[in-house]
Amino acid sequence: MDRTFDLQNITEVTAQNGDKLNGLAITMTGMVIVFLALVLITLYIVILPRLLKALALVLPPEHPAVKKPPRETDRDPLIASAAAAAWHQHRQGGPS
Amino acid sequence: MQLFVEFYHTTGFGQFALGNLMMIVIGLFFIALAIIKDYEPLLLLPIGFGMIVGNIPYIDTMSLGVYDEGSVLSYIYWGVKQGVFPPLIFLGIGAMTDFSTMLSNPKLVLLGAAAQMGIFLTLLGALYIGFSGEEAAAIGIIGGADGPTAIFLSAALAPHLLGSIAIAAYSYMALVPVIQPPIMRLLTTRKERAIRMPQPRAVSQREKIIFPIVAFLIAAFIAPGSLPLLGMLFLGNLLKESTVTERLANSARNALIDVVTILLGFSVGASTQAGTFLTPDSLLIFGLGAASFTVATASGLLSAKFMNLFLKQKINPLVGAAGVSAVPDSARVVHMVGLEEDPDNHLLMHAMAPNVAGVIGSAIAAGVLWSVFL
Numbered sequence: 001m002d003r004t005f006d007l008q009n010i011t012e013v014t015a016q017n018g019d020k021l022n023g024l025a026i027t028m029t030g031m032v033i034v035f036l037a038l039v040l041i042t043l044y045i046v047i048l049p050r051l052l053k054a055l056a057l058v059l060p061p062e063h064p065a066v067k068k069p070p071r072e073t074d075r076d077p078l079i080a081s082a083a084a085a086a087w088h089q090h091r092q093g094g095p096s
Numbered sequence: 097m098q099l100f101v102e103f104y105h106t107t108g109f110g111q112f113a114l115g116n117l118m119m120i121v122i123g124l125f126f127i128a129l130a131i132i133k134d135y136e137p138l139l140l141l142p143i144g145f146g147m148i149v150g151n152i153p154y155i156d157t158m159s160l161g162v163y164d165e166g167s168v169l170s171y172i173y174w175g176v177k178q179g180v181f182p183p184l185i186f187l188g189i190g191a192m193t194d195f196s197t198m199l200s201n202p203k204l205v206l207l208g209a210a211a212q213m214g215i216f217l218t219l220l221g222a223l224y225i226g227f228s229g230e231e232a233a234a235i236g237i238i239g240g241a242d243g244p245t246a247i248f249l250s251a252a253l254a255p256h257l258l259g260s261i262a263i264a265a266y267s268y269m270a271l272v273p274v275i276q277p278p279i280m281r282l283l284t285t286r287k288e289r290a291i292r293m294p295q296p297r298a299v300s301q302r303e304k305i306i307f308p309i310v311a312f313l314i315a316a317f318i319a320p321g322s323l324p325l326l327g328m329l330f331l332g333n334l335l336k337e338s339t340v341t342e343r344l345a346n347s348a349r350n351a352l353i354d355v356v357t358i359l360l361g362f363s364v365g366a367s368t369q370a371g372t373f374l375t376p377d378s379l380l381i382f383g384l385g386a387a388s389f390t391v392a393t394a395s396g397l398l399s400a401k402f403m404n405l406f407l408k409q410k411i412n413p414l415v416g417a418a419g420v421s422a423v424p425d426s427a428r429v430v431h432m433v434g435l436e437e438d439p440d441n442h443l444l445m446h447a448m449a450p451n452v453a454g455v456i457g458s459a460i461a462a463g464v465l466w467s468v469f470l
Contacts, residue, residue, distance in 0.1 A: 003226035003380070010220055013229040015469050023223045023232070027216040030464045037318045037460050038209040038453060041311050045202035048303055059302075 111153035115370030123147030123365065129270060136270035136425070139243065139361050143266060146365020162367045173363040176258065179251040181360040182244035183328040188353025189423065189455065190308070190332020191345045198449040199303055200296035203403065204415065208453025210399030211419025214239030214392025215461045218384050225380060230254050233465040235381055238265045239388030240458025241272070241422040247364070248325060249462045253469055259367040260378040264385035266364075272425040273432075275386075276393050276417055280433050283397045284413050289437040291412040293446045304337040315456060321463030321470075326456065392420045396450065418447035421454030 010023040052059075104110045126144030130137035149169075154160050162173035175181040198205060215236045222232035234250035234257055246265035250258045268275065280289075308330035316323050335345040367373075400416030414434050418426045427447035434443040 003376075005225055007224060009226055010223045013223060013232075015229055017470070021229060021468070023220050023229075026229075026465075026468055027220055030216050030219075030461060030468075031213065033319060033464050034212045034457050034460050035206075035209045037315050038205050038457055040314045040318070041453075041456070042202045042205045044310055044314065045199055045205070045307070048199070048306065049300075052300065052302055052306075 106155050108152045108154065111155070113153065113370060115374045116151040116153055119151040119368055119370045119373065120148050123151070126267075126365075135273070136266065138357055139266050140270050142358050142361030143263065143365040146362040147368050148365075149362070150366035150369050161369060162363055163369070163372070169363065169366055172359050173367060175356075175359060176247060176262075176363050176367070177251055177255060179248045179324070181356050182248040183324040184356045185244040185353055185360065186325050186459075187328040187332040187348050188356070190329040190334075191336045191349035192353075193329075193333055193336075193423070193452055193455075194448070195304065195307055195333065195452060196299045197296050197445050198452055199299045199307060201293075201446070201449055203407075204411070204446065204449035205453040206403070207396050207400055207411075207416045207419040207450035208421070208455075208457045209419075210416065211392045211396035211421070211450070211454050212240065212457045212461045213395035214388045214390075214420070215458065215465075217391050218388035219465070221387060222384055225384070227380075228254075230469045231257055233469050234261055235384050236388060237261075237458065237462055237465065238268065238381075238385040239392040239420075240454070240461060241265070241269055241389060241392065241420040241426065242455060242458045243269055244360075245325060245458050245462045247360070249466060252466055257377065257381065259364065259373050260375075260381045261385075262364045263368060263373075264382050266361075267382075268385055268389045269422045269425065272420075272422045273429050275389055276420075276426060276429050277433050279390060279393045280397065280414055280417050280430075283394060284401075286437055288401070288413050289434060290441060291410050292438070292441050293412055293415075293443070294409065296445060301337070301339070305334070308333040308337065311456070315460055319460045319463035319467070321466035322459040323463070325459040325462065329455065329459070389420065393417045396420060396454075412441075412443055412446065415443060415447045415450055419450040419454040419457070421451060421458050423451050423455055424448065426454075427451040 013021040013023050013026070015021055123144045123146070126140045126147065129135045130140035130144065150161065159165065159167040160169065161167060162169045164170055218239050219232045219236035222235040223229065227235060230253040234246075234254040237246045237249045238261060240246065243262065243265045247258065247262050250261040254261070312326055312330040315326050332345070332348050335341045335348060396416035396419035397413050398416070400411050400413035404410045404413065412434060414430045418430045420426050427444055430447035431442065431444040434441050
């Protein structure tokens, strides 16, 4: 398709539904909306700790995740079964 | 003998054109970049191989390519054409993303917004050249440096440019380590690049759980067009942070995103058949994409410098370049450039804040453009 480099293309944009739009207005509005959304998210992040402090009165206390200490059975099962077999043989009077 | 000649005409050799050869060479180049240079291998490798597959010629009566109704490849490409794959990728990204640094230093979110300037200035450039409004919007989104968002918007507004836009977006994302550092060095002084930023504060689990819900409500109410992308992004993040759906989060960030990445990369690559891809418009799109990426990087950097005029605790302006949202590559590049000036200055965590904010910003920009040109 032949392209015509023209500043008028920016100011006179026709949308699919036939609406006449201005590229500069779209750019300005678009940037304002993106900034508005992210500024609101920023403000929300700023007040979030204070909000949580207030909510702490009604919410259950937050416990940090505690790592469970390893249980005896977490050891190598091969060693455990070897020890059990040795103990069993010992009890049976077999070779030690 | 005549049978042999007839058979020869049905083979790829019989119908091979120079355009096919060029596209296969480009596909091989992508594969080489992925394997040798390790540039975005998860994307460039399937795309590169897809380009080779898409450029093997066949007779018209065979239904084989992505554009042939009923072909296997057309069913895979359906996910791209209908915009199904991008939200699924966002689900996986959400399940991988840690918003902690953003929550601990909220002013860095603004850098993610500033970097979206590239999208809108490129929209003007594309309009000036003579692209229609819908085409210009789809081309502009390349500046968001977000492949899924670029595919999502071009599938909705300019499906005939989808192949070129997707390839341009992913190429520039892969070339982040090449494109961004010179712009960073050009627009900052050594002293600025060596600025140290304080360690981010610890963020509670409760903050991390509430954030995706409220951030989604804010973004989706302002730009409903971003709903499929941001809905999935924040759902993925909630799956991760809630800690009660670890299995789902694991599937989203591993198996699901991997499957979708393969299908998306391969089918986008296969859509670049020489006949539809090698056009002057594709060249213009690649040029505009490069401009868009450059402007986005520069906008982020300059905005950080501007913010420093008012801040007591200065921001290292390099982190502004991460606002282009190529996650996590641009944050990694910021980190590397920062280390060149001061080997003990680790900027990665700080750069992740504008980086993820950029993902949100470019999805909102896509939503805005979609609603304007619908």
